[in-house]
Amino acid sequence: MNDVRRRTVLAAAGGTAIAGKAATARAQAPPATTSDAPRPGPESGPYETRIRALMARMTIDEKLGQLQQFAWTGDTGPGGGQTAAAEKAARRGRLGSVLNIYGARTTNTLQRMAVEKSRLGIPLIFGLDVIHGMWTTFPIPLGQAAAFDPAVAEWDAEVSAREARSNGVHWAFSPMMDVTHEPRWGRIAEGDGEDPYLAAALAAAKTRGYQGDDLRSRRRLAACAKHMIAYGGVEGGRDYNTVDVSEARLRNFYLPPFRAALDAGVATVMASFNTVSGVPAHGYRHALTDILKEEWGFRGFVVSDYNGVQEMIVHGYAADRSDAARLAFNAGIDMEMASTTINEYGKRLLRSGQITMDRLDDAVARILRLKFRLGLFEHPYADEDTAIAGPTKASRAAAREAAGRTMVLLKNEKSTLPLDRSGSIAVVGPFADSTDLRGSWAGTWADAFRPVTVLDAIKDAAPKAGVSHVEGVDASGRSTRGIARAASAARATDVTVVVVGEAATLSGEASVRSDLGLPGRQERLITAIADTGAPFVVVLLSGRPLTMGGWLDRTPAVLQAWHPGIEGGNAIADVLFGTVNPGGKLPVTFPRTVGQIPIYYNHENTGRPYDRANHYTSKYLDLAYGPQFPFGHGLSYTTFDIGEPRLSVTRVRAEALRKGDTVEVAVPVRNTGRRKGDEVVQLYIRDPVASIVQPVRRLSGFRRVSLGAGKATTVRFRLSAEELGFWTQDPHGRFLLQKGEIRVFAGNSSLAKGGRTLTIT
Numbered sequence: 001m002n003d004v005r006r007r008t009v010l011a012a013a014g015g016t017a018i019a020g021k022a023a024t025a026r027a028q029a030p031p032a033t034t035s036d037a038p039r040p041g042p043e044s045g046p047y048e049t050r051i052r053a054l055m056a057r058m059t060i061d062e063k064l065g066q067l068q069q070f071a072w073t074g075d076t077g078p079g080g081g082q083t084a085a086a087e088k089a090a091r092r093g094r095l096g097s098v099l100n101i102y103g104a105r106t107t108n109t110l111q112r113m114a115v116e117k118s119r120l121g122i123p124l125i126f127g128l129d130v131i132h133g134m135w136t137t138f139p140i141p142l143g144q145a146a147a148f149d150p151a152v153a154e155w156d157a158e159v160s161a162r163e164a165r166s167n168g169v170h171w172a173f174s175p176m177m178d179v180t181h182e183p184r185w186g187r188i189a190e191g192d193g194e195d196p197y198l199a200a201a202l203a204a205a206k207t208r209g210y211q212g213d214d215l216r217s218r219r220r221l222a223a224c225a226k227h228m229i230a231y232g233g234v235e236g237g238r239d240y241n242t243v244d245v246s247e248a249r250l251r252n253f254y255l256p257p258f259r260a261a262l263d264a265g266v267a268t269v270m271a272s273f274n275t276v277s278g279v280p281a282h283g284y285r286h287a288l289t290d291i292l293k294e295e296w297g298f299r300g301f302v303v304s305d306y307n308g309v310q311e312m313i314v315h316g317y318a319a320d321r322s323d324a325a326r327l328a329f330n331a332g333i334d335m336e337m338a339s340t341t342i343n344e345y346g347k348r349l350l351r352s353g354q355i356t357m358d359r360l361d362d363a364v365a366r367i368l369r370l371k372f373r374l375g376l377f378e379h380p381y382a383d384e385d386t387a388i389a390g391p392t393k394a395s396r397a398a399a400r401e402a403a404g405r406t407m408v409l410l411k412n413e414k415s416t417l418p419l420d421r422s423g424s425i426a427v428v429g430p431f432a433d434s435t436d437l438r439g440s441w442a443g444t445w446a447d448a449f450r451p452v453t454v455l456d457a458i459k460d461a462a463p464k465a466g467v468s469h470v471e472g473v474d475a476s477g478r479s480t481r482g483i484a485r486a487a488s489a490a491r492a493t494d495v496t497v498v499v500v501g502e503a504a505t506l507s508g509e510a511s512v513r514s515d516l517g518l519p520g521r522q523e524r525l526i527t528a529i530a531d532t533g534a535p536f537v538v539v540l541l542s543g544r545p546l547t548m549g550g551w552l553d554r555t556p557a558v559l560q561a562w563h564p565g566i567e568g569g570n571a572i573a574d575v576l577f578g579t580v581n582p583g584g585k586l587p588v589t590f591p592r593t594v595g596q597i598p599i600y601y602n603h604e605n606t607g608r609p610y611d612r613a614n615h616y617t618s619k620y621l622d623l624a625y626g627p628q629f630p631f632g633h634g635l636s637y638t639t640f641d642i643g644e645p646r647l648s649v650t651r652v653r654a655e656a657l658r659k660g661d662t663v664e665v666a667v668p669v670r671n672t673g674r675r676k677g678d679e680v681v682q683l684y685i686r687d688p689v690a691s692i693v694q695p696v697r698r699l700s701g702f703r704r705v706s707l708g709a710g711k712a713t714t715v716r717f718r719l720s721a722e723e724l725g726f727w728t729q730d731p732h733g734r735f736l737l738q739k740g741e742i743r744v745f746a747g748n749s750s751l752a753k754g755g756r757t758l759t760i761t
Contacts, residue, residue, distance in 0.1 A: 045299070045369065046372075047368075047369060047372035047373070048365075048369075050372065050377075051365050051368045051369060051372065052365075054120070054122070054368060055361060055364060055365065055368070057120060058120065058364070060346070060347055060350065060360075061094055061347070062093050062094060062119070062120065062122075063360055063361070063364045064094070064342065064343050064346040064347070064360070065089060065092070065093060065094030065095050065096060065343065066095075066096040066122070066335075066363075066364045066367050066368065067096060067334060067335050067336060067342050067343060067346070067363055067364070067367070068089065068094070068095055068096055068097075068335070068336060068340060068342070068343040069095075069096060069097035069098065069099055069127070069303065069335050069336065069337045069338070070082040070085055070086040070089065070095060070097075070098050070099075070338070071086075071098070071099050071100050071306070071337075071338050072086065072098055072099065072100040072101035073100065082338070086098050086110065087110065087113060090110060090113040090114040090117070090118065090124060091113045091114075091117040091118060092118060093114070093118030093119050093120055093121075093122060094343075095114065095124060096124065096125065096335060096367050097124055097125040097126070097127060097171075097303075097335060097367075098110065098124055098125075098126055098127070099126070099127040099128065099129075099173075099337065100128065100129075101126050101128070101168070101169075102126070102128050102134075102164065102167045102168060102169050102445060103167055103168060103387075104166065104167055104168045104382035104383065104384040104387040105384055106168065107126050107167070107168025107169070107381075107382055108168060108381045108382055108384065110124065110126075111123060111124055111126075111168075111380050111381055112381075114380075115380050122368070122371070123371055123376040123377060123380040125170050125171050125222075125367075125370065125371060125374070125376070126168055126169050126170050126171065127169070127170070127171035127172070127173060127224075128164060128169045128171070128172065128173070128443075129172075129173050129174070129441055129443060130160045130161075130164050130169065130172040130173070130174060130221065130443070131172075131173070131174045131176065131190060131441035131442075131443075132144070132156055132160075132174075132439065132441065132442070132565065133156060133159070133160050133163075133399070133438075133442065133443075133446065133565060133566070134160050134163040134164045134167070134169075134443065134445065134446065135163050135388065135389075135390045135391045135395070135445070135446055135449060136159055136160075136163065136391040136392075136395040136396060136398070136399050136449075136565075136566055137399065137438045137439070137442045137443075137446055137449075137451070137565040137566045138152075138155070138156040138159070138160075138398075138399050138402050138403070138565045138566075139152075139156075139402060139403050139406045139439070139562055139563065139564045139565045139568070140189045140190070140439035140440065140441075140507075140543055140562055140563045140565075141153070141175070141176060141189070141190055141191055141192060141202075142188060142189050142190070142191065142192065142193060142543065142544070142562060142587065142588070143403070143406040143439075143561075143562030143563065143564060144156060144192075144202065144402070144406060145191075145192040145193050145198060145199070145202055145587035145588075146406045146407075146408050146560075146562065146584040146585060146586060146587050146634075147402070147405040147406045147583075147584055147704070148198070148584070148585050148587070148680040148682075148702050148704050149405055149704045150201050150202055150204070150205030151205065152402045152405055152406065153175070153202045153205045153206040153209065154205045154206065154208060154209035155209070155398050155401075155402050156206070156209065156402060157172075157174075157175075157205075157206045157207075157208075157209025157210040157221075157223075158209045158210075158212075158219075159395050159398055159399070160172065160209075160210070160221070161209065161210050161211075161212075161219055161220050161221040162219045162388065163388045163395070164221055165217075165218055165219060165220060165221055165382075166218065166219075166382065166383070166386060166387045166388045167382065167387050167388065168381075168382035168387075169221065170221060170222060170374050170376070171221060171222040171224065171267075171268070172210055172221045172222070172223055172224065173224045173226060173270065174206065174210070174223065174224060174226075175202070175203050175206040175207060175223065175224075175225065175226075175261065176190045176191050176226050176227070177191060177192060177199050177200075177202075177203040177225060177226070177257035177258060177261065178190075178191045178226075178227055178230075178231040178232035178254075178272070179191065179192070179193070179194060179195065179196050179199050179232050179253060179254060179257065180193075180194060180232030180233065181194055181232070181233075181597075181598040181599075181600045182232065182233070182234065182236075182237040182597065182598060183237070183516060183544045183545040183588065183591065183597060184236070184237030184238075184512055184513055184514065184516065184544075184594070184597065185232065185234060185237040185238075185239065185512060185544075186239060186440070186506070186507045186508050186509060186510065186511030186512050186513070186543070186544070187231070187232075187239065187507075187508065187509055188232075188507070188543070188544045188588065189439060189440050189441075189507040189508055189543030189544055189563070190440065190441055190508065190509075191232065192257070192587060193586075193587030193588035193631075194587070194588045194589060194600045194601070194602070194631060195587065195601075195602065195631065195699050196252070196253050196254070196256040196257060197256070197698070197699045197700060197701075198587055198699060198702070199256070199257040200256045200257045200259070200260035201260070201702075202257075203225065203257040203258070203260045203261040203264070203266075204260040204261060204263065204264040205264075206223065207223045207225070207261045207264040207265065207266045208264050208265075210222070210223040211223050211264075211265060211266070211267065215267065215370075215373045215374045215375070216373070216374065216375030216378075216379075218379075218383070222267035222268060222370055222373075222374060223261070223266050223267055223268070224266070224267070224268040224269065224270050224303065225257075225258050225261040225262070225266045225268070225269045225270070226269070226270035226272070226305075227270055227271060227272030227273070227281070227305060228258060228269050228270065228271055228272055228281065228287055228288065228292065228302075229250065229254050229255065229258070229272060229276060229281060229284070229287045230243045230245050230250060230254045230272070230274065230276050230281070231243070231272035231273065231274050231281070232254070233245055233254070233274075234274055237512055237597075238512050239273075239509060239510050239511075239512055240273040240274060240510075241274060242274065242275050243274045243275060243276055243277070244277050244278075245276060245277055246729060247727075247728075247729045247730065247731050248692055248726070248727055248728060248729045250276075250287075251727035251733065252726055252727050255291070258292075259296065262292075262296055262298055266300065267300045267370055267373070268300050268301055268302070268303055268370065269288075269292060269298065269300065269301075269302045269303070270302070270303050270304070270305055271284075271288065271302060271303070271304055271305055271308055271333060272305065272308075273305055273308055273311070275315060275317075279317065280308075280311070280312045280315045280317050281308075282304055282305075282308045282309050282311075282312055282327075282328045282331065282333060283312055283317055283318070283327040283328055283331045284331060285330065285331040285332060286731065287332075288302055288331050288332030288333065289331060289332035291733070292332065293332060295733055299366065299369065300366060300369075300370060301334035301335055301363065301366035301367050301369075301370065302332050302333055302334045302335070303333070303334065303335040303336075303337055304328065304333050304335065304336050304337045304339070305337060306337050306338045307337070307338045307339045308328075308337070308339075309324050309325065309328040309333060309336050309339050309341050309342065310324055310339035310341055311339075312324045312327060312328065321339075321341045321344070321345065322341070322345040322348065322349065324341050325341035325342045325344070325345045325346065325349060326345075326349055326354045326355060328341070328342065329342050329346075329349075329355050329359065329363070330354075330355060330359065334362075334363040334366050334367060335363075335367060346360070390448070390449055391449055391566060396566065396567050397567075399565050399566055399567040400567035400570050400571050400574070402565075403564040403565055403567055403568050403570075403571030403572075404571045404574050404575060404580040405580075405583065405584060405678075406561075406562055406564065406571075406584050407559060407560070407561055407564075407571065407572070407575045407580070407582045407584050408559070408560040408582065408584040408585060408586055408633075408634045409557075409558075409559055409560075409575075409582040409584075409634060409635040409636065409637075410540075410558040410559070410560050410590075410629055410633070410634075410635070411552070411555065411556070411557055411558040411635070412556070412557045412635050412637075413556045413557065414556065415637075416535065416537055416556040416557040417537060417557045417559070417575075417576060417578075417637065418575075418576060418577050418578030418637060419462075419495055419497075419537070419576050419577050419578075420494075420495075421461065421462040421464065421465060421577055422462075422464055422465060423465055423466070423493075423494035423495070424465060424466040424467075424468070424492070424493040424494045424495075425458060425462065425465050425466070425467050425468070425493055425494065425495055425496070425497060426467075426468050426469070426470065426486075426489040426490050426492070426493040426495075426496040426497070427454065427455045427458055427467060427468070427469050427496075427497045427499065428469070428470045428471070428472045428486040428489060428490070428496060428497070428498055428499070428525070428529070429471070429472055429473075429486075429497075429498045429499040429500045429522070429525060429539075430471060430472070430473055430474050430475040430477070430499070430500065430522065431454065431475065431499040431500065431501055431539075431541050432453070432454055432455050432469055432471065432497070432498075432499040433453050433454070433455040433456075433469055433471070434453060434454075434475070434499075435450050435451045435453055436475070436503055436504055437451040437452075437453070437541065437563060437564055437565065437566070437568035437569065438451055438504060438563060438565055438566060438568075439504050439507070439508075439543055439562070439563025439564075439565070440504050440505070440507050440508025440509070440511065440543055440563070441508055441509075442504070442565075446566075449566060451565065451566045451567070451568055451569065452566070452567055452568065452569035452570050453569045454497070454499050454539065454568075454569045454572050454573065455467070455469050455569075456569060457569035457570045457572060457573035458497065458573050458576070460570075460573070461570075461573040461574070461576075461577050461579070462577065466493070468489050468492075468493060470482055470485045470486040470489045471486075472485070472486035472498075472525040472528075473520065473521050473522055473524070473525050474520075475502075475503045475519065475520075476503075476519055476520045477518065477519050477520015477521035477522045477524075477525075478520050478521065479521075480521050480524060480525075483521075483524060483525050483528045484528075486525060486528065486529065487528045487529060487531070487532050490529045490532045490534045490536060491532050491534055493534070494535070495534075495535045495536060495537070496529055496534060496535070496536035496537075497536070497537055497539060497576065498525065498526055498529055498536055498537070498538045498539070499538075499539045499541065500518055500522045500525065500526065500538060500539070500540060500541070501518070501522075501539075501540050501541030501542045501546070501561075502518075502519055502541070502542045502543065502544075502546070503519075504543065504563055506519065506543070507542070507543025507544055507563075508543065513544075514594065515594060516544065516545065516546050516547045516591070516594050517546065517547050517548075517549060517594075518546065518551075523549060523550075523551050526538060526551040526554075526555065527550075527551060527554070530551070530554040530555065535556065536555070536556065537555075537556065537557040537558070537559065537576070538551075538555050538557070538558045538559070539559050539561050539572055539576075540558060540559065540560050540561060541561050541562065541563060541564075542560075542562065542563070543562070543563055544588075545586075545588055545589065545590040545591065546590070547590075547591055547592065547593050547594060547628070548590075548628060549593075552628070559572070559575060559576070559582070560584075560586070561575075578637060578675075581636055581637045581638065581675060581676065581677040581678065582634065582635070582636060582637070582678075583634070583636060583677060583678025583679065583680065583704060583706075584634050585632050585633060585634035585680045585682075585748075585749070586629055586630070586631055586632060586633045586634060587631070588600075588631065589601055589627045589629070589630060589631045590627055590628045590629040590633075591627055591628060592623055592624065592627065592628045593623060595620070595623070596620070596623065596627070599627055600631070601630060601631035601632070601696075601697055601750035602631075602695035602696070602697055602698055602699070602750075603695060603696060604693050604694070604695060604696070605693070605696050606618045610625050612625075630749050630750050630751050631749065631750040632680070632682050632699075632748065632749035632750045632751075632752075633749045633750075633751075634680070634748075634749075636673075636677045636678065636679065637673075637675050637677060638671055638672075638673030638674065638675040638676070638677040638709065639671070639672045639673040640669060640670065640671055640672060640673075640677070640679040640707075640748065641669070641670045641672050642667060642668070642669050642679070642681060642746060642747050642748055642752075642754065643667065643668035643669070643670075643746075643754065644746065644754035644755065644756065645665045645666065645667050645683070645744050645745070645746040645754060645755070645756050646665070646666045646667075646668075646756070647663055647664070647665055647744065647756050647758055648663055648664035648665075648666075649663055649758075650756070650757065650758060650759060651758075651759045651760075651761055652758065652759075652760055652761070653760075653761050654737050654738070654739055654760050654761065657720065657721040657724065657737060657760070658721055658737060660720070660721075661720075662718040662719060662720045663718070663719045663758060664716055664717070664718055664719075665683060665701070665716065665717040665718075665719060665744060665746070666714050666715070666716050667681050667683065667714065667715045667716075667717070667746040668712065668713075668714050668715075669681050669705060669707070669712065669713060669714070669715060670707070670710075670711070670712035671707035671708060671709055671710060671711050671712070672710075673709060674709050675709055676706065676707065676708045676709060677706070677707065678704055678705065678706045678707075679704070679705055679707065679748060680702055680703070680704045680705075680748065681702065681703050681704075681705060681715045681746060681747075681748070682699065682701070682702045682746065682747060682748060682749065682750070682752060683699070683700050683701035683702065683717050683744070683745070683746050684697040684698060684699055684700060684744075684745040684746075684747075684750065684752055685697075685698050685700045685719070685723060685724065685742055685743065685744055685745070686698070686742070686743040686745070687724075687726070687738075687740070687742055687743075688740075688741060688743060689740050689741070690726065690738055690740070691728070691736065691738060692726060692728060692729070692736075694726060697745070697750055698723075699750070700717070700719060700723040701717035701718075701719075701723075703715045703717070719744070719758070721735075721737050724737060724742055724758075724760065725737035725738070737760070738760070739760050739761055740759070740760060741757050741758070741759050741760075742757070742758045742759075742760060743755050743756075743757055743758075744756045744757070744758055
């Protein structure tokens with residue numbers, strides 16, 4: 001996107017943009033995982049004197065109250081709301097936070113109970129699942145990842161923060177950065193896909209977007225990095241399930257996005273529901289304290305997930321609620337969401353010596369520190385007169401622009417797309433005239449604001465075209481009565497747009513699918529349209545990769561649109577008619593069939609990698625080798641040539657890299673087509689010989705560039721020790737940079753072929 005236009009859109013929507021090449025480079029930098037730089041101690045912070053003075057006045061009951069978060073009337077888990085309990089605890093000064101509450105008047109009413117009725121007047125923090133928008137819904141995070149542009153995640157966070165903070169919300173339970181190889185898992189929609197480098201860049205960008213430079217600003221929210229840790233590795237893709245993970249996999253795959261968020265200043269971290277190698281994450285001290293607080297020096301606080309502390313009993317790890325409180329608190333949980341074990345049993349555990357006063361004071365100080373950073377002691381109330389009541393023209397424009405950047409053109413035979421605005425168009429399918437475009441975690445608060453449908457957007461974009469509409473099948477695909485009418489409409493028009501996919505309720509938390517095909521009879525609708533022989537395109541809406549089966553071979557063009565948000569219909573029309581030239585790439589591998597899962601690009605090679613000529617190699621007998629579409633794949637209405645990477649040096653000393661030297665990689669790229677368009681230049685490395693087997697490819701840099709027809713540029717990356725080394729199995733954290741050859745590849749997907757060799761001596 002043009003930088004001037006980017007700044008204009010965000011400034012109008014109430015945010016600020018990443019401006020210029022230097023900022024773009026920062027947005028795409030990897031996390032600083034090897035730094036030994038000391039972090040400031042608690043005594044050096046700006047609020048520590050006030051925190052100590054306040055804590056000296058607090059009773060044990062008031063301190064334990066700060067560790068408690070209750071749920072308002074919204075229901076995000078077992079048990080529903082705790083409204084009455086929250087009001088009572090707020091008046092007594094025995095409550096730290098409330099979630100699911102929003103609205104300036106509502107939050108102010110509860111805040112006054114805490115500030116004006118309690119003994120010490122300590123304000124509450126109000127949290128909300130602002131995942132990809134509040135009033136103005138942006139594309140789901142997986143779609144945002146497809147933009148391969150951290151600025152898109154930052155736009156979402158900035159607009160969301162402005163809308164939410166004006167309505168009394170201080171804290172967003174986002175970004176979600178659970179890297180996963182499991183598309184059956186519904187929460188893949190909420191994350192950034194399968195690559196830790198991409199997820200790290202987006203986690204940092206979203207954190208910056210929420211928090212800005214000053215959390216006291218009425219346009220900013222505290223961010224929450226979640227879920228720690230390895231939640232994306234749940235067996236079978238079943239939510240809340242078991243994870244068994246090595247230390248090396250933990251540090252190389254799951255932890256980098258969290259470190260990136262930490263380096264971006266993230267205020268809070270949330271624990272995950274799963275077990276980690278036999279220990280529930282809420283009791284996993286190794287991650288929550290040893291790594292997060294001690295090794296990384298995190299000074300914010302760790303919040304449990306909904307009832308996560310109490311659920312350690314069901315896991316079979318805690319004997320009872322008191323034991324669960326002890327285990328979670330000593331592991332590093334500072335605030336308990338919904339369940340009340342630490343608050344109820346804290347005094348007893350203190351008396352018995354099972355938890356210490358030092359640990360209690362540490363947790364309370366962490367929570368108070370954020371309240372001071374948010375400016376709540378000076379300004380506890382929202383301004384009811386200036387609360388934003390809904391999407392604005394500017395915020396919709398930002399959402400539309402963002403959605404356009406997330407679209408991935410999977411297939412486009414014979415330049416079927418873009419469409420001509422004249423002639424006749426049939427728009428068919430269960431989502432053709434559906435407002436179900438916002439995706440999971442859009443929030444009930446946004447229900448009043450109707451997304452633009454694909455049908456309405458096509459009519460608006462092509463006012464002179466004759467546009468007809470037939471549903472064909474419903475979203476569940478149970479009824480086939482409309483298929484014949486849809487086929488007739490296709491025969492009678494110049495082109496048909498078939499809008500299919502999965503409903504938002506089929507992805508997100510607790511929404512796991514064992515079959516990733518189109519639900520119900522939707523595939524039959526596509527087949528019927530193909531049987532007419534008339535031109536058609538498929539628009540695919542989903543919160544995850546879907547398997548496509550036989551219909552893909554018969555479809556000339558496929559546009560992956562994810563769940564694109566409130567302006568999704570307009571963004572889809574922008575791409576269909578060529579107003580926007582698609583430039584998105586897949587942030588996750590698309591399997592051919594569910595039986596292929598897990599399938600991902602950054603896998604290990606095995607001792608017998610696939611060889612078509614050798615039967616005794618790693619493969620399926622009944623399936624073609626490789627994915628349906630690889631990680632990083634995405635087409636354009638123009639063509640690009642990406643040249644082989646050029647290295648500033650071909651040999652570099654390991655000691656020089658450890659001291660901060662880098663190797664520049666220059667990649668030439670040219671638009672060889674007739675239209676302006678975007679390309680994502682992707683840099684991958686491979687370490688072919690290492691003391692711990694390394695992936696066949698690792699993303700180590702990416703840059704989305706926009707080029708006019710015939711124009712060229714050179715994209716430059718820097719490879720440092722962080723990209724070239726890896727973490728070992730040492731539980732104390734050992735980062736290793738070994739001597740030897742490193743292969744460097746550049747291209748437009750994880751199948752990039754152009755390569756050079758760098759030798760580390």
